[in-house]
Amino acid sequence: MADHPPSRRRMHRTTLIALLAAALTLLGLPFDLTATPAAATSGLTEETHARFVVTxxxxxxxxxxxxxxxxxxDEGSRYYYFDEYSIAVPASAAEVQATSGGSSLTVRIxxxxxxxxxLWAHASFAPLRYGQSRTIEWTYTIEGAPxxxxxxxxxxxxYAMFPAQASGDEGAVSVEVVAPRSLDFNATIDFESERQGDTNVYRSEEYSDGWGVWSAVSLRDPDQAETAxxxxxxxxxxxxxxxxGDEEWRDFAVGRIATGVPVLEELLGAPWPADVQVVREDISPHVIGYAWFDSVGNEIVVGEELDEVTLYHELGHAWFNAPEFSSRWLREGLTEATAYRAVALLGGESTPPEAPDRSGDGSLPLIEWTEDHQRTETDDYGYPASYTAVQAFLGDLDNAQFSAVIAAAYDGESAYEQPGSGENHGPVDWRRFLDLAAERGGVDGTGAYRRWVVTEEQGExxxxxxxxxxxxxxxxxTDGAWQPPLGLRTEMTDWDFDAAEGTxxxxxxxxxDAAAVQRAAADTGLDVPEAVRSAYEEAESEEDYAALEATLPQAATVIGQVAEVTEIVTTEGDPFTELGEALVQADRTVASAGAALTAGELDRAQTLADTASERAGWAMWLGVAFVAAALILLVLIVLGAVLLARRRRRPATGAPEPIASGPDSEMR
Incomplete structure (x- = not known):
């Protein structure tokens, strides 16, 4: 449950006073004594029971x-007597009557x-001498003020709100409030409750001051309401x-919510959380001392005042609430600061609270302010002090800067991560918020923290x-565009400075070395391998840090090697070199080296780059040799073809004469 500073309109504390009239018979001169709680001092004992019935x-x-x-x-001829008794009643009390022993007493107001x-109601009666007692029964109605x-x-x-009070000696006073069970009950002191049929009876004997039992009480039936x-x-x-019947407040609330929620969404960098379903006008905030946001009942409860700041403060608790914000002072300070910004953006007028006395009543380091201090002097101090602390380091931010800080806090981001990062998420306490204000808002809140928030030990x-x-x-x-390693970012987020000192x-x-890698990439036009950057940014152990000693220098070297051999191979050279590079497929080797580098395979990229560089070194001679061999082969082919042709054209020598054959031939 989130609450709001006590209303500026407080219910006044009332007391009950008995007036003592005494006379000295010896001189015939009466004189008055004012009754006090101690019977030995006042000369009067008082036992009182008050019962208030609400319908x-x-x-x-x-x-x-x-x-x-x-x-x-009595003292000899001197004796004391009482002839009047008074009780305090609300200013709206009517039909005040007093009876004693079945007879009506004269009552003046x-x-x-x-x-x-x-007001004071005074009942007169016959003189009450020493040892005598009188029971007075008072009745009145409380009509209520507008x-x-x-x-x-x-x-x-x-609904009803009134002071439930009774005056008398300690241990002899009680107050009862009887109300239908449909009415919710709130009070400024503790009451015991008992069900009696269709009613609840609330009873207290808590001696709340030197006069008796006094409590402001409120009762409300939430079902009896007009809605919009x-x-x-x-x-x-x-x-x-x-x-x-309170149409004025209803129109005010509807109009301010409709125009204010979009402004709050813009200021806080996040949409309406939609957890809240009801905004309820109630008289209870006057009794409890604050309005409140109920995350369990999903409602906001505010008083009857037409107060924009209070309304926007409680609406702001839809964002500024546990567990997202774990410190009470932070929740209350931020809701109040946001409310005043919203009113200003909507053109309204408001008067922020003045800074309280840091050493005044109820003061303490705000880190120690908890819900246990509700309705105390510490609460009276805590609300304005929280606002003052937040304003001290966020007050000069423009709305965009303010929104950047608040949105990051609402999302649970770490100040040492990039905006939108999911690393090191968690509830925002006073430490994380101080860092977010520094990193996202560019403001130093340590001065405000030392004055308003932390203890001396936390100051260290x-x-x-x-x-x-x-x-x-x-x-x-030093590491340029890269983030410092995750292990260090986590230690800084957690304020584990002892561990950070070792890191x-x-x-x-x-x-x-990380900067050298980035320079190598910038000088060569190549991209830094993502795996290399990740190895640096995601390192979180001593083993990871040790591995960087080899990885980063190698990455810078390989980037240079791949860039150099790429330039050699891709630059157009003489025909013999181009031919040699083609023969050894140097371009494919260079491409493979670049792919290995991109994949973060530094050893393979380095091997391929060395291979490509070596081959590019003798590509020209390979090209010359290839051309020479081709020419020699061509000559040989041509000569062979010529010789073969000549051999086929040359006539035969020493061939035998042909032998005639036929019928006319003769054997020899």
Whole structure:
């Protein structure tokens, strides 16, 4: 449950005073004594029970029964007596009556100069001498004052707010509130509850001050409300519940929500979370001391005031809430700062709270401010102090810068990761937020933290952070466009500065090697292998860091080798060289070397680059040899062909004469 600073309109504390009238019979001169809680001092004991009955249709009746006894002994001829007794009633009380022993007493009403929200009802009776007692039964109705009036009581259909009070001696006072079970009950002190039929009876004997039991109480039936819906882009509409008949507040809330939620979305860099379903007007914030965001009931509860800041503050809790934001001061400070920005963007007027006294009542380091301090002086201090702390280092940011910081915090990002990164996500506490303000907003919040937020011991941690961030920034600057390794980023995110101190010496040489790799790539026009960059940025152990000692220098060397041999092979040369390179397929070897480099296979890329370089070195001679061999072969082929042709054309020599044959021939 998130809450809001106490309302500027407080219900005034009331007390019950008994007036003592005494007379000296010896002189015949009466004199008054004012009754105090201690009977030995006042001369009067007081036992009081007050019962307040609330109905669903909007009536509150009070029954107060007080038994007083004169315990002031007579002193010879001198004796003391009481002839009047008074109780405090709300300023809206009506039909105040008092009876004693079945007879009506005369009641007069007077104003309270110190507390205009209450009146005094005085009942007169016959003198009450030493040892005598009297029981007085009071009845009155609480009519309630109009909404948003200066008086604090409220009574209407389905709701009531009033002071439940009774004055008397400690241990002899009790207060009861009887109400239908349909009414939710809130009070400023603890009450025990008991079910009696269709009603609940709330009872307290807690002596809340030196006079008796006093508590502001409120009761409300949430089902008795007038409703309206506010459409929101892309989400379920918000339902606005107003007190019956309070059309002015309902129109105010509907209009401000419709125009304000888009502004909040822009300021916070995230859409409406849509978890909240109801915005409810209630009188309880006046009693509890704050409005609130209920993440369990999915509703926002605010008071009757037409207060833009309070409304936007509570709407802001839809974003600024646990577990995303783990520190109370951070949640409250950010919602308040956002609310004032929203009002300004919408052209409204508001007056931010003044900075409280850092050493005043209730003050403490804000890191120690928790929900356990609700309705205390510490709460009165914590709200304005939280706003002051947040404004001290975010107040000068423009809305775009403010949004960048808040959106990153809402997403749970680490300040040491790139925006949108999923690495090192987690709830934002005071430490992570300080880093996000520095990295995403460019502001240094350590001064505000030292004054408002941290303890002395945590201040020493800020010193360690400053030293670590200086060394981290040096590494981050040295390694160029790359991020420092993951292991170091995690240590910085977690504020594990002792571990970081051991990591810095391991990574400072690696950062220089990383820069050399990037320079080699820039000089050659080649891309850095993604695997090489990842090996650096994702390194998170000493083994990973040790491996970088070999990987990064090799990567810079291989990039240069591949670039050099690529240029040699791709540059057009003489015909003999081109022929030689083609014969040994140098271009394919160079391409394979480039592919291996891109894949991060440094050893293979280096081998292929060496091979391509070696072959390119004797490509010309290979080309010359190839041409020479081809010419020789051609000559041989030509000569062979000529000789064969000549041999075929030459006549035969020494051939025998032909022998005639036929019938006329004769054997010899």
């Amino acid at each position: 669903e249709n909007g009536t509150v009746t009070a029954e107060v029964t007080t038994t007083i006894a004169n315990v002031t002994p 007077s104003e309270d100069e110190e507390y205009p929200d209450q 909404l948003r009036s200066e008086q604090s009581t409220r009574v209407g259909p389905g 819906e506010v459409p929101l882009d892309g989400v379920v509409p918000l339902t606005v519940h107003s007190l019956p 941690l800020l010193d360690a952070r400053a030293a670590a961030r200086e060394r981290y920034a040096s590494i981050d600057e 810095f010496p391991l990574l400072e040489p690696a950062a220089e």
